[in-house]
Amino acid sequence: MRLAAKSVGWAAGSRRIVQEVSLEIAPGETFGLIGPNGSGKSTLLRLLAGLLARPFGAVLLDGDPLTSLSRRDIAQQIAVVEQIAETSEALSVRDVVELGRTPWLSALAPFGAQDRVIVAESLAAVDMADMAGHSWATLSGGERQRVQIARALAQRPRLMMLDEPTNHLDIHHQLSLLRLVGDLPVTVVMALHDLNQAMRCDRLGVMEAGRLVACGPPEDVLTTARLASIFRVRATRLRDPADDATVFRFQCLEE
Amino acid sequence: MTDAAAPSGFRRSFGLWVTQGPAVLILAILAGVVIGETPLPLSTVAAVFANRLWDAGLILDPIDAGIIWSYRLPRTLVAAGCGAGLALSGVVLQALVRNALADPYLLGVSAGAGAGAVAVTILGVGGGLLGISGGAFIGATLSFVVVAALARAAGGGSAQLVLAGIAGSQLFNALTSFLIAKSANAEQARGIMFWLLGNLSGVRWPDVMLAAPVAIIGFLICLWFARAMDAFSFGVSSAASLGVPVRQVQIVLIGAVTLMTATMVSLVGSIGFVGLVIPHAMRFIVGPRHARLVPASALAGAVFLIAADIASRMLIPGQVVPIGVVTALVGAPGFAMILVHSRRRL
Numbered sequence: 001m002r003l004a005a006k007s008v009g010w011a012a013g014s015r016r017i018v019q020e021v022s023l024e025i026a027p028g029e030t031f032g033l034i035g036p037n038g039s040g041k042s043t044l045l046r047l048l049a050g051l052l053a054r055p056f057g058a059v060l061l062d063g064d065p066l067t068s069l070s071r072r073d074i075a076q077q078i079a080v081v082e083q084i085a086e087t088s089e090a091l092s093v094r095d096v097v098e099l100g101r102t103p104w105l106s107a108l109a110p111f112g113a114q115d116r117v118i119v120a121e122s123l124a125a126v127d128m129a130d131m132a133g134h135s136w137a138t139l140s141g142g143e144r145q146r147v148q149i150a151r152a153l154a155q156r157p158r159l160m161m162l163d164e165p166t167n168h169l170d171i172h173h174q175l176s177l178l179r180l181v182g183d184l185p186v187t188v189v190m191a192l193h194d195l196n197q198a199m200r201c202d203r204l205g206v207m208e209a210g211r212l213v214a215c216g217p218p219e220d221v222l223t224t225a226r227l228a229s230i231f232r233v234r235a236t237r238l239r240d241p242a243d244d245a246t247v248f249r250f251q252c253l254e255e
Numbered sequence: 256m257t258d259a260a261a262p263s264g265f266r267r268s269f270g271l272w273v274t275q276g277p278a279v280l281i282l283a284i285l286a287g288v289v290i291g292e293t294p295l296p297l298s299t300v301a302a303v304f305a306n307r308l309w310d311a312g313l314i315l316d317p318i319d320a321g322i323i324w325s326y327r328l329p330r331t332l333v334a335a336g337c338g339a340g341l342a343l344s345g346v347v348l349q350a351l352v353r354n355a356l357a358d359p360y361l362l363g364v365s366a367g368a369g370a371g372a373v374a375v376t377i378l379g380v381g382g383g384l385l386g387i388s389g390g391a392f393i394g395a396t397l398s399f400v401v402v403a404a405l406a407r408a409a410g411g412g413s414a415q416l417v418l419a420g421i422a423g424s425q426l427f428n429a430l431t432s433f434l435i436a437k438s439a440n441a442e443q444a445r446g447i448m449f450w451l452l453g454n455l456s457g458v459r460w461p462d463v464m465l466a467a468p469v470a471i472i473g474f475l476i477c478l479w480f481a482r483a484m485d486a487f488s489f490g491v492s493s494a495a496s497l498g499v500p501v502r503q504v505q506i507v508l509i510g511a512v513t514l515m516t517a518t519m520v521s522l523v524g525s526i527g528f529v530g531l532v533i534p535h536a537m538r539f540i541v542g543p544r545h546a547r548l549v550p551a552s553a554l555a556g557a558v559f560l561i562a563a564d565i566a567s568r569m570l571i572p573g574q575v576v577p578i579g580v581v582t583a584l585v586g587a588p589g590f591a592m593i594l595v596h597s598r599r600r601l
Contacts, residue, residue: 051495075498087488088355089543102486103498107479
């Protein structure tokens with residue numbers, strides 16, 4: 001599946017949040033969106049998922065504009081895991097994951113045996129099968145994030161969008177969640193804050209003040225000059241002798 | 256809540272609703288017909304039904320037959336329809352607005368109905384063509400349009416709808432009070448107050464022909480959108496990303512709520528707490544999933560209002576207590592209990 005954005009943008013009133021972003025996501029790749037706070041990463045993700053009203057430009061899913069597809073058609077292909085997921089309903093973990101089957105069900109095609117299998121597989125994929133009966137309200141931040149990913153998996157999407165999925169997680173859960181996401185058999189687009197984690201993506205897009213200012217493989221995109229100008233940090237490239245991977249060390253640049 | 260056997264358990268409980276729900280409802284309606292100031296034995300009730308439905312030609316006291324067929328039966332059926340309609344309205348609004356305090360009167364419908372009724376009785380709006388019910392229906396719909404437009408102008412979020420509802424209610428309530436203070440005599444004011452508190456005494460068969468279809472259509476619409484309402488658990492944006500056509504679903508469901516609430520309020524006046532308490536109580540018993548919550552709330556609302564109507568007739572001998580007073584007397588403490596209990600559970 002191919003997702004392409006053609007000069008997309010969005011404005012809140014007269015304030016342009018995202019402008020003139022064009023990019024193409026290749027099937028199977030893991031694409032990371034990075035940028036300082038307020039640079040428009042979340043808004044761009046929601047634009048790419050067709051969740052914002054009155055967008056500029058066009059987002060094409062396999063050549064069809066999202067605006068020509070029904071919400072149901074889009075949800076069968078694109079699953080979204082947002083930064084904040086809150087509910088006041090007393091839902092169980094399984095209830096939440098079952099919501100992922102919504103785009104495939106109708107009054108004439110009710111929840112059936114196959115859906116039950118998919119829900120069980122999705123719970124197992126994030127290692128939450130034992131907690132299926134637990135109440136959502138009692139889960140920790142990391143558990144909730146995993147359950148939301150299981151819900152997204154239950155949609156059986158071809159593309160998954162995640163908005164800062166490692167937020168609020170401890171370091172172990174951050175790494176295991178990124179490995180889980182990397183192993184998924186789907187195309188992934190995610191907004192990330194940690195630039196060392198972003199190094200693991202196939203390609204990165206850099207957002208600054210609502211524009212996509214760079215796009216390409218992590219080594220090409222994360223140059224010392226760009227890190228200084230956009231993120232206002234002095235970056236030193238280091239090599240980890242354990243696996244020869246590149247890691248950054250950052251120092252604050254004075255104004 | 257849901258255990259490992261949830262799917263089969265769900266099917267079993269669903270089967271239970273289909274078979275036992277109507278049975279419970281019929282029992283409640285029978286109770287509503289039998290119990291009253293003049294207790295009438297079931298055999299008389301059966302004979303009246305036999306005469307009416309199959310022309311059995313049994314000999315009966317015409318007064319007993321009249322009480323049962325023309326007075327208690329339509330009254331009980333309208334109570335059932337109103338209870339179901341108000342409870343369903345509460346379920347829908349709590350799902351869409353994602354606010355535990357959402358109930359049908361949130362949309363200003365009750366206040367609008369009151370203003371409409373007052374406009375007809377005191378100002379003579381409609382030149383006698385509109386009854387008090389017609390005026391109430393128009394007022395209810397009008398106030399909802401005002402509230403919805405205000406919420407939309409304020410940005411269209413659920414918090415905005417709640418605030419717009421409060422503003423709309425205050426406006427229409429003030430209008431009602433103003434009209435009463437300005438032009439009503441004591442007799443008219445008393446009549447309007449009595450009507451506003453909920454009153455089933457004047458209900459006859461034509462009212463049943465309005466309440467029953469509206470309740471049934473509303474029920475079917477809610478059941479059809481049960482899964483969509485589940486998808487609103489994590490908010491509007493999450494519902495959209497799950498494939499729910501949010502705008503259409505909101506329009507259809509809010510339309511159904513307006514139709515149900517405006518119809519019921521125009522028939523019997525404003526009856527509080529049913530739309531608020533019944534859905535919360537049922538969430539507690541059958542869980543938050545709407546495939547179960549919708550039928551459970553419709554049934555419980557119907558049975559609750561039949562019981563409240565019986566109580567309103569029996570509490571003070573020789574006098575009818577407004578049914579809205581009964582539902583509030585039971586509903587307020589009931590709601591408090593649910594609040595305390597649900598907090599302990601978290």
